[in-house]
Each structure stands twice: as structure tokens, then as C-alpha cells.
Amino acid sequence: MEEEGHIKKMAQMLRKGYTMVSDVCPACQSPLFLDKSKQLFCANCEKRVIKTKGDEGITALMQESGLLELKKVLNQKLNYINALISKEKNLDELNSLLRVLLALLDSIERIKRIGTPNIEGNK
Numbered sequence: 842m843e844e845e846g847h848i849k850k851m852a853q854m855l856r857k858g859y860t861m862v863s864d865v866c867p868a869c870q871s872p873l874f875l876d877k878s879k880q881l882f883c884a885n886c887e888k889r890v891i892k893t894k895g896d897e898g899i900t901a902l903m904q905e906s907g908l909l910e911l912k913k914v915l916n917q918k919l920n921y922i923n924a925l926i927s928k929e930k931n932l933d934e935l936n937s938l939l940r941v942l943l944a945l946l947d948s949i950e951r952i953k954r955i956g957t958p959n960i961e962g963n964k
């Protein structure tokens with residue numbers, strides 16, 4: 842039943858002018874669609890999917906939600922801490938700011954790693 846709705850949805854996408862591509866959704870493995878502005882979209886999850894380039898030039902697919910949003914927030918915090926550090930003159934305060942900075946950088950690094958899953962299908 843669910844499957845049927847899914848196929849109907851995909852047919853609708855094609856009728857709307859979306860193009861089906863060979864990439865699959867990182868979350869549900871459904872084929873992705875490309876809209877007119879060349880953006881990937883998963884009809885099943887009803888979410889936009891973004892291609893990200895990893896450190897080694899590996900292209901990964903990522904849903905525009907959760908993690909990506911979190912990464913944005915962390916980057917904002919990073920800028921904030923940066924500004925605080927540049928103004929801080931008290932060494933003790935600076936020390937705790939640096940600790941926060943390191944934790945932020947560590948988190949961002951981890952998100953990057955999660956964001957580049959093995960989707961090349963090496964099964």
C-alpha cells in the first residue's frame with residue numbers, strides 16, 4: 842500500500858517536470874529527482890537532498906535537515922566564540938572559551954564524518 846503511494850508520488854514528480862537521476866536518497870534509498878533549478882529532491886521523504894563534497898573530494902548526499910541544520914548552528918556558535926576569544930583578555934576565561942571552541946570543532950568534524958556515508962554500495 843505504502844509502496845503504491847510512493848510510486849504514484851514519483852509519477853507525479855515526473856509529470857511536474859522533475860527528472861529522475863541515478864542517485865538515491867541517503868535516508869530511504871529511493872531514486873532522487875532533479876528539479877528545474879537542479880536541486881535534488883526525495884519524493885519519498887519529501888525532503889531536499891544536497892550533494893556535499895568531503896575532504897577527499899568524495900561526493901556525498903545529505904538530506905537538508907537535522908544534521909545540516911545542526912552544522913549551521915554550530916558554525917554560528919563558532920563565529921560567536923571566535924569573536925569572544927578575540928576580545929577576551931583574562932587568561933582563565935580564554936582557557937574556558939578555547940575548551941568550548943575545541944568541543945565545537947570536534948562536533949563539526951564528527952558531523953562531517955556522518956555526512957559522508959558509504960553510499961557507493963560496497964556490499
Ligand SMILES: [Zn+2]
Nearest residue numbers: 866869883886
Ligand atoms: Zn528519501
